[in-house]
Amino acid sequence: KRTAIQEQLLQPLRVYHQVMQVRGMGSEYTVFALEQFSLAEDKQLEVTLYERNGGRTLTFYVTAEDLQLAKKIDNLKLKW
Template sequence: TEIKNTSNIAFDIDYVSFKIVDKKVIKRTAMQEQVLELLRAQNYVTVVSGKQSERTVFALEKFTIPDDKQLVIEVAEKEGGRHQSFVVENDDIVRANVIDELSITN
């Protein structure tokens, strides 16, 4: 992920969540939600300063996304209202590039 803060006010990250949820929620129907657990993160930032951007690589257990579901990634601001979320569908993952070797430096 990459978070770009275009404001002058720092964005303090409270949490990042990964959930597989139903694409369509019908009224009076229980929403099925599966929370994915984070295994590891590289360059996990807790603050994105004003007019800056930060990248983080998150590692999750292997999972699949059924056709009627989608992955929702949410980033919540600490004591603020600038919560962000975006959707990843199975087609996005299928089109992703494979990384054969990953060099991690500190």
């Protein structure tokens, strides 16, 4: 059985609280605002983060169900 993969690169429209370094055993959060798109039930959004000047990468997948459970952000205050 063949599997078709469709790739579309999405660039963030805005990034809130962009973190450049996370200390060991620490945690941080970043909000990426993307242009509105639809995700079919059988599709996944792959998010890959690359370590600058390093060899580690972090990849995770977001499903349509995850997006339905997401909370809407009404007032995202950005500092310019």
